[in-house]
Amino acid sequence: MFQLLLAVIYLAFISLGLPDSLLGSAWPIMYKEFSVPLSAVGLxxxxxxxxxxxxxxxxxxxTKKLGTGKVTLFSVLMTAIALFGFSISRSFLSLCLWAIPYGLGAGSVDASLNNYVAxxxxxxxxxxxxxxxxxxxxxGPYIMGYALTGGQTWSDGFRIISILQLVLTVILLFSLPLWKKQKSDNIIEEIEVNKKPLKLKEIIQFPGAKAVMVTFFCYCALESTTGLWASSYLVLHWQIHPETAASFASLFYVGITVGRALSGFLTMKFNDSQMIxxxxxxxxxxxxxxxxxLGEQAALVGLIIIGFGCAPVYPSIIHSTPKHFGKDKSQAVIGVQMASAYVGACIMPPLFGxxxxxxxxxxxxxxxxxxxxLMFVMHEKLIRDTK
Known part of the structure; x- marks a missing residue:
């Protein structure tokens, strides 16, 4: 049962990634239909x-009220409904309204699932x-590309992902007894969970809380800024052909994905702090x-190396949270970490723009x-403050 639940969680993480790059891949066509500027996607x-x-x-x-299983179920369902809403939208205002349940669904499941795995x-x-x-x-972008080249529209691309999310919702519904069974089987040591949710002002007073928030802020700022501006940097600074720059910019994300696959094996030898x-x-x-x-070739290779370097940082920070702050506080701290990450990803790329x-x-x-x-200094401070 423990391994079956793990398989469900793996599916849930794939589901988390499916919609993330969908809007970006469809926007070059969407903004013309909605008669809005290309930059309107920023809103x-x-x-x-x-x-x-x-x-x-x-x-x-x-999570304390519903449990991780139900939070994941309702969040994926909300995301599925929001994506379907995107597919039937015929105005820019409608897209903005459907973006509200999309965002609300994405944040809670991300924090809850990450804490559960940690x-x-x-x-x-x-x-x-x-x-x-x-x-x-x-x-996600592959499905959108398949829809666009197969005689369909961007709406069909969103609808396909929405259907996949609904299928996962059904799987999660039937998996709810697995989450309860794991708790009753006492597979790991039982932990005392505070029944009363912690307030933000209480969380940030924990030793190391501010340091981990800044660490996460910097990581997501670095990753998102690199992903957004790498191609423009290569084209404008190194005069690299736009298609070549775009392909290497995409390899940055490939480097992160492949790097995380390899990092899983390295964690068998190194602890979380060493991996970071x-x-x-x-x-x-x-x-x-x-x-x-060093020339344009070094710049291209450097971009891929940054991707490999990013690979272990995010998951290792998350996984080390119970160790640094205690299992009873980890859900609250991870929620604040995630919020810090989203703020970094939202503010810092436009600032570099x-x-x-x-x-x-x-x-x-x-x-x-x-x-x-700053990330390195704050991570070392986190280790000192939580010893």
């Missing part, structure tokens, strides 16, 4: 991000599960390849270096 992503921040902060309350499974599963998220994020330090060191090598005047626009896009590796240094 939709901001609404989604705000929803995920709100639901992440509520994940502790929801408590019940070994570090390698956290890495492999986040690798499955990458698989889902890769499949290893990842940060590899990121530093990749950023250095962008920063030094202003730098690129008004100063120089060549400052991308300098920007990433600043985030990397």
């Amino acid at each position: 939709i992503t901001i609404i989604i991000a705000l929803g995920t921040i709100i639901s992440s902060l509520q994940s502790d309350r929801l 408590l019940h499974y070994k570090s390698r599963h956290m890495s492999w599960l986040h690798c499955m998220w990458g698989v889902g994020a890769s499949i 330090r290893l990842g940060l060191g590899v990121i530093a090598i990749g950023v250095l390849a962008l920063l030094l005047p 202003l730098i690129a626009n008004y100063i120089n896009v060549a400052l991308l590796p300098v920007y990433l270096t600043g985030l990397l240094i």
Whole structure:
């Protein structure tokens, strides 16, 4: 039963990734139909991000009231409904309204599932599960591309993903007894869970809480900024052909996905803190390849190296949370961590956009270096504060 539940969780992580890159892959066609500027997608992503921040902060309350199984079930169902809403939208305002349940559904399930895995499974599963998220994020654009090239529309692409989410909802519904059985079987040591949800002001007073929030903020800021601006950096600074730049920019995400698959094996030898330090060191090598005047080939390879370096950081920070803060507080802390991550991903890429626009896009590796240094300092502070 324990392994069957793990298989359901793997499916859930694939489901989390499926919609994440769907809007971006369809937007070049969608914005023309809705007669809005290309940049209008930013408003939709901001609404989604705000929803995920709100639901992440509520994940502790929801999980203690409903349990991880039901939170996952309702969140996936909400996402499925939101995606169907996207598919039937005929105005930009409608898209913005459907983005609200999409964001609210995404945040709570992410925090709740990550905490469950951190408590019940070994570090390698956290890495492999986040690798499955990458698989889902890769499949999403493929499904949209299949719909567009097969004589269908972007609406059909959203509808297909919505149906897949509904299928997973049914699987999750039938899997609810597995979550209850694991609790009754006492497979791992029983932990005392505070019945009263912790407030935000209480959480941030924990030793190391502020440090881990900044660490997560910096990581997601670095990952999302690299993913968004790498292609423009290669084209504008190194005069690399746009198609070549786009393909290498996509390899950044391939590097993260493959790197997480490999990280699962490395966690059998190294602990979470060592994996994070290893990842940060590899990121530093990749950023250095962008920063030094070594030529365009070094810049292309550096981008892939950054992806490999990013691979172990996110899952290892999550998995180490119960160790740093205690199993009874981990759900609350992970919810706040997730909120910090979404804030970083929402604010920092547009901030670099202003730098690129008004100063120089060549400052991308300098920007990433600043985030990397702050991340390293805060992670070391986290370790000291929680000893």
